[in-house]
Amino acid sequence: MSIFRTKPVVDDGEKTGLRKVLGPIDLTLMGIGCVIGAGIFVLTGQAAALHAGPAIVLSFVAAGIACAFSALSYAELASTIGGCGSAYGYGYATLGEIIGWIIGWDLILEYGFGVSTVAVGWSGYMNNALTAMGIHLPVAITAAPGVGGTVNVLAIFIVAVVTVLLCIGTKLSARFNGVMVAIKLIVLLIFIGVALFFINPELWHPFIPERAAHALNDPANGPAYGWTGIMTGAATVFFAYIGFDSVSTATEETRNPQRNVPIGIIGSLVICTLLYIAVSGLLTGIVPYSTLNTPSPISDALIQLDVRGMAGLVAVGAIAGLTTVCLVLFFGLTRIFLAMSRDGLLPPVFASVNKRTGTPIRIIVISGVLMAVVAGFTPIDKLATLVNIGTLAAFTVVCAGVIWLRYKHPELPRPFKTPFTPLFPALGVFCCIALMLFLPGFTWMVFFIWLIIGLLVYGFYGYRNSKMAKAA
Numbered sequence: 001m002s003i004f005r006t007k008p009v010v011d012d013g014e015k016t017g018l019r020k021v022l023g024p025i026d027l028t029l030m031g032i033g034c035v036i037g038a039g040i041f042v043l044t045g046q047a048a049a050l051h052a053g054p055a056i057v058l059s060f061v062a063a064g065i066a067c068a069f070s071a072l073s074y075a076e077l078a079s080t081i082g083g084c085g086s087a088y089g090y091g092y093a094t095l096g097e098i099i100g101w102i103i104g105w106d107l108i109l110e111y112g113f114g115v116s117t118v119a120v121g122w123s124g125y126m127n128n129a130l131t132a133m134g135i136h137l138p139v140a141i142t143a144a145p146g147v148g149g150t151v152n153v154l155a156i157f158i159v160a161v162v163t164v165l166l167c168i169g170t171k172l173s174a175r176f177n178g179v180m181v182a183i184k185l186i187v188l189l190i191f192i193g194v195a196l197f198f199i200n201p202e203l204w205h206p207f208i209p210e211r212a213a214h215a216l217n218d219p220a221n222g223p224a225y226g227w228t229g230i231m232t233g234a235a236t237v238f239f240a241y242i243g244f245d246s247v248s249t250a251t252e253e254t255r256n257p258q259r260n261v262p263i264g265i266i267g268s269l270v271i272c273t274l275l276y277i278a279v280s281g282l283l284t285g286i287v288p289y290s291t292l293n294t295p296s297p298i299s300d301a302l303i304q305l306d307v308r309g310m311a312g313l314v315a316v317g318a319i320a321g322l323t324t325v326c327l328v329l330f331f332g333l334t335r336i337f338l339a340m341s342r343d344g345l346l347p348p349v350f351a352s353v354n355k356r357t358g359t360p361i362r363i364i365v366i367s368g369v370l371m372a373v374v375a376g377f378t379p380i381d382k383l384a385t386l387v388n389i390g391t392l393a394a395f396t397v398v399c400a401g402v403i404w405l406r407y408k409h410p411e412l413p414r415p416f417k418t419p420f421t422p423l424f425p426a427l428g429v430f431c432c433i434a435l436m437l438f439l440p441g442f443t444w445m446v447f448f449i450w451l452i453i454g455l456l457v458y459g460f461y462g463y464r465n466s467k468m469a470k471a472a
Helices: 024-035 038-080 086-095 097-132 153-168 170-195 226-249 257-286 297-304 308-342 361-377 380-408 423-436 441-465 467-471
Strands: none
Touching (some): 038 308, 086 226, 086 380, 097 380, 097 441, 441 467
């Protein structure tokens, strides 16, 4: 029996119990809700301070180009393949069950650690906001072990809140996301307007700081800088772009997905990339980039400028922004679990959808408990790079899937086509792999351990119990 068996590349009309309630605006806001979050409010400052300096702008350009190739590939597969979206569904349908399993297992790592990472960032901004209001929480309950605390209670709290929202229903979650997205976009636009009055062009010189001789792509050895630092920064901030896969996971709950999913993916990519470039450029132009390695760099930069009222407003926007990222990532994780369980690769306990709410409550609660534990006891720096390698691996599979599907099934209708295929998808594969090479050794070690565990789970359960195996 071949492990490269594939499921149909068109929707089989299977009833899933999920409700089709999302339109193009919902999907675009979902993408923005996930992309504008920890990347812009947390990682931008850290990547500038440790890796790229003012050239963090070029890091976002490089990451945006790599993501553009991937987003176009996502859009084509979303318009061509029915059923569950995401790199898991696309990889399974185009490259076979074993590739689908590997990328699905990888996405569980990506989304699970992604929610926990953002929850820790949310905790930092919320603690700053509480401190500004005169409420001082002890470090023991606001930080993880290893960074001065015992348990991060605030991180656990936001995971619990998002768990409840997702259990209630998709439409309510989408409306909440829309409100939070509006708040953070308004705050970012206000920040851009205020920062324009404080620009000091001298802070952009040298634009690309000279690379430290002892820096070997590892912040522990000192700042990297130079062109190597720019690419390391691009690999670091790529965490910001995992929202595009989240949009595709909503395919089954989208009205007219062949039209609306590509709109959501490409629309959110354009808006978010422009915002990232503008904010990162201004941030390094108003304070020295070396001061930005903090959990809340935008707020801290405004405090340095003695614009404390604006710093508080940014904290509100960051809290709203990080909340939506948690929400959308968590949504994507549960839909990946649901799809893999329906395909027989995971136990059927994960395939249950509540009839009253139309949501997979069982998956949501189990995932919420596990991610709350991780968020409460793990520092943010260890979590973020694990998410990046998962994202880049997923995007690589999607780009490769477009090339293979064009070759294997040229007859399929494609309402949206990636231009200049196979060149653009091939460039997407190259860019993603190149960025993965700039991630630290620790990240690769954990990634391979996770992959080995996944292959064991597949060998002992998924391979024997999948729908494709039973149909053979």
